[in-house]
Amino acid sequence: MRLLKLVPDDTNIKFLKWRVPFFVVSLILIAASWALVLTKGINYGVDFAGGQEVRLTFEQREEAPIPALREMVTSLGYGTPVVQEIGAPNSVSIRVPLPESGESEPGAATEIGNQVIEMIEAEYPNVARDGNNTVSGKVAGEFRQDAVLALIAAMLAVAIYIWIRFEWQFGVGGLFALFHDVSLTLGMFSLFQMEFSLQIIAAILAIIGYSLNDTIVVYDRIRENLKKYRKMDLTDLLDLSVNETLARTVMTSLTLLVALLPLLLFGPESLFGLVAAITLGLFVGTYSSVYMAAPLLIWMGVNSSSFVPQESAADLQEKKARGQV
Structure with missing residues (x-):
């Protein structure tokens, strides 16, 4: 019996072809989200409003x-x-x-x-x-401050981890993708004035975790292909890497969506904000891994030599002495 494949093995979608317009749209959405937060505000729940x-x-x-x-x-x-x-x-x-x-x-x-x-x-x-x-409002204000610090600490920790595991450009790309995801989530809560409570902080941390997981899978494949295809154009290499991880991304997203949709449509009202935030994060997290984290590598100068160990002056001198240069 043949296994069901939602994504064919020979998928060759040119994702990075539209990187500039998608990136511009993302920047507009980020700006609009923060404009909503600053002008319309957030509907804080009891945890944050007293x-x-x-x-x-x-x-x-x-x-x-x-x-x-x-x-x-x-x-x-x-x-x-x-x-x-x-x-x-x-x-x-x-x-x-x-x-x-x-x-x-x-x-x-x-x-x-x-x-x-x-x-x-x-x-x-x-x-x-x-x-x-x-x-009191003072205690609620402390809750808000601690929540913001927790989100910033989580995002910085993620960026440092990616930086150490890959290169600094990857850390910047991962951090920007997370900033995009968190910004759009806050924008949704401001636009619809949904109640923002400690549950939503937990949802945003879950979004950060999911987005990080998806970004690292894509970055890991990019790193492997940079070592394997030394002469391939970087745009083509990024497209290849995203296509190679597409089946895993689609299956993971659909599995989560199957669990989230019943809760979103038929679940209790008390969980609606939590589930809505995670559902949005599922889509924006996948999107940002492709159209935010990956294109930034091109603009920050990542190339086929990024993961090749650099020879020291002593190594070069030894090669000359052996007549290998």
């Missing part, structure tokens, strides 16, 4: 009814809450966004927490109150 935190323990239950709690608290009209398990399976933390009056009046914030508790106690009588506290 809010009221209620902590409860369901003493007569082994597990807290998290989906039901999320639906109940959402019905109060204060926005989408963050409901998560803390410590034991029957203990939860419920964080609710505060209206503008709640930020300026501590008593109003506590009252919102009391409303949440009273609604839950009416449905689940045997609930122990563990806390009703306000998450």
